[in-house]
Amino acid sequence: MTSNKVAAGVRTKGILVVISGPSGVGKGTVCSMLRQTAPELVYSVSATTRSPRAGETEGVNYFFKTREQFQQLIDNEEMLEWAEYVGNFYGTPRKFVEETLESGKDVILEIEVQGALKVKQKFPEGIFIFLMPPSLSELQKRLVTRGTDSEELIKSRLSVARDEIKLLEHYNYAVVNDRVESACDKIRAIITAEHCRRERLFPNISDWIAEVN
Ligand SMILES: Nc1nc2c(ncn2[C@@H]2O[C@H](COP(=O)(O)OP(=O)(O)O)[C@@H](O)[C@H]2O)c(=O)[nH]1
Numbered sequence: 001m002t003s004n005k006v007a008a009g010v011r012t013k014g015i016l017v018v019i020s021g022p023s024g025v026g027k028g029t030v031c032s033m034l035r036q037t038a039p040e041l042v043y044s045v046s047a048t049t050r051s052p053r054a055g056e057t058e059g060v061n062y063f064f065k066t067r068e069q070f071q072q073l074i075d076n077e078e079m080l081e082w083a084e085y086v087g088n089f090y091g092t093p094r095k096f097v098e099e100t101l102e103s104g105k106d107v108i109l110e111i112e113v114q115g116a117l118k119v120k121q122k123f124p125e126g127i128f129i130f131l132m133p134p135s136l137s138e139l140q141k142r143l144v145t146r147g148t149d150s151e152e153l154i155k156s157r158l159s160v161a162r163d164e165i166k167l168l169e170h171y172n173y174a175v176v177n178d179r180v181e182s183a184c185d186k187i188r189a190i191i192t193a194e195h196c197r198r199e200r201l202f203p204n205i206s207d208w209i210a211e212v213n
């Protein structure tokens with residue numbers, strides 16, 4: 001069964017998991033909990049031209065770049081995707097994602113919708129998860145409570161949020177972030193189910209299957 005050889009190759013590649021959602025829904029909070037509770041999932045650190053917030057660390061939350069440095073990364077084709085969001089640039093370093101997937105580990109990208117749609121063209125087999133707020137008023141409350149953005153910026157982020165939610169149909173799953181723990185549980189369950197699905201399609205039983213044939 002030659003197809004098993006191909007199958008084994010497919011099976012050993014990691015799964016690309018893309019998480020998007022409106023600003024303030026809790027993507028950072030959920031991903032940070034996933035990083036603590038599911039260390040087998042590798043988090044891709046993005047580059048951005050936005051300034052660091054209090055408590056954010058270079059190389060952990062983002063790689064903070066000037067506009068010139070960011071443009072250089074684009075010109076050198078070092079970005080898997082990039083997008084402009086509320087006046088700043090954000091992008092995914094390509095090499096890290098490709099090498100990590102190739103090594104068989106699952107990778108999480110926490111990126112906005114335009115970038116996610118570009119990634120979907122390159123990795124249609126990825127899992128695309130949209131994190132939803134319980135309501136728009138709760139979303140606004142979270143942005144205000146976080147206290148990192150001006151009233152004007154919160155208005156822009158809420159207006160972008162409405163457009164982003166319209167793109168939900170491009171995602172495989174919507175997960176409501178009502179409680180952080182339960183959102184993380186659901187994301188882990190989705191990834192586990194995808195592993196089971198791929199295992200069913202490409203079972204790692206080539207040794208004894210070869211004997212049967
Ligand atoms: N396309 C793209 N979007 C990103 C990337 N990194 C972060 N983002 C998104 O950029 C948006 C703004 O991020 P940020 O300034 O940290 O604000 P926050 O979402 O309110 O915490 C969010 O939707 C992020 O998911 C990236 O590498 N590529």
Ligand SMILES: Nc1ncnc2c1ncn2[C@@H]1O[C@H](COP(=O)(O)OP(=O)(O)O)[C@@H](O)[C@H]1O
Nearest residue numbers: 023024025026027028029142146177178179180
């Ligand atoms: N499930 C939740 N319930 C209540 N507050 C939350 C929840 N998830 C996140 N938050 C809070 O909402 C605010 C925005 O979360 P954050 O992770 O920064 O969102 P995002 O990365 O999507 O912009 C933060 O103050 C965070 O503590």
